[in-house]
Amino acid sequence: MLRKYMDGFIDTIEWIAAIFVGCVVVLIFTGVLLRYFFSASIPDGYDLGRMLLGILIFWGIAATSYRGTHITVDLVWSQANPRWKRIIDIFATLVLLFVVTVQTYTLFDKVLDTWRSNLLTFDLGLPTWPFFALAWIGDVCAVLLIAIRTWRLIFHPDEIHDETELKVAD
Template sequence: MTRGPVDRFIDAIEMTAAVFLAVVTAITFVSVILRYIFAWQIPDSYDFGSLLLGILIFWGIAGASYRGEHITVDLLWSVAPPALKRAMDVFADLLTLACLGAFTWMMAVKVLSTLNDNVQTFDLRLPVWIFYFVAWIGLAAAILLLAVRTVRLLLRPDRAVRHANPQPLE
């Protein structure tokens, strides 16, 4: 099966989240080694770790929202007929999309206020708004991917993915 541009975009979003996870892991590992063996620390390692962890979480939300791998309670869903399952998924996706929309809007406000307040890291005095902006891009990607998931669920249920199960919905 040929992968279209939307599928390649989804793969890029997930790869970006994976790269941020690798960077956070590397910073934490190197920071601990330097602190305990050489009694030295990377300047702003705590700030970088926490800011990059926030970015990682927001980019991870994008992949989890598209794949339907976020926390769910499937007691009713698992015994429902296929048409009701699809209706429940569409409702859940639309509700999640609305919540993510509000969250993304408020995060944009936070990015602008951090920029205007000139918030900086402690040691290196790097601007924090850049990290917030990259996190905001992850939230915006989450909205796009969830919209793609919802449209596919409505128009092409055979291409919609449910949870970690790679099988399409019925």
Template structure:
């Protein structure tokens, strides 16, 4: 599982890097030569969606998303487990329909393309759909692991 999570992390990081390079490259070209990278805005939006969905997959499984744990910090381990179970179940309840709708969007993409280069959007939607599906699957795996009383190890090896 550690290998798969590392792969998910690499995918999210690669798309974030692509966004940064695309944006900075476009700004550099615009300020120095008065040119723009064709479709830079459309591409940056699509890449951002992909990076977000793959990042959500990791954050959901590890339970490492940003949050204020005022109540959780003051609970005993049984209370923490209950809070984690409810939070993960709610997350899964939102991710399942989101994944479904992204797949529906992929199915309806048809011949939609970016405005300048006419790149087919179906490929971007497909990678996004895979990411949000991974998020839903990892949420289900986290829920099952917590239900069985297991622990989730984060990237640093801490529980």
């Protein structure tokens, strides 16, 4: 039952990351069309695009950290036997968990500073702290997903949705 909830949480995070990719694409595409055909721009289009891209990066970190689909250099790992591969995976995931946890802590300070400074966008006067908070929530989700990955690597390695092994068709 716990596995079902964890898998649902993982899938939800991946869908949210995909929605942010779609938002960034729509914003950029619409902005380019407006500039090219109508010599107009989206109010705060640059600021919105910049902040949405930041949100996308942190939610993307969450989505790729669990699946193990981020860029890796695995010269030692590829030559190791299955036992050592698992040990290397656990160690690397624990290091990633530590780094992203520290990053999440420091990003929360940035959210608070932005909220306290009452920083607004130029054209529409939108507060920027909700965008920073949304990015921080993505980072919190990354910590949770990396913790789930660590738990599964240690106690239930058969439940890992790992895509680090290349599947080559014969």
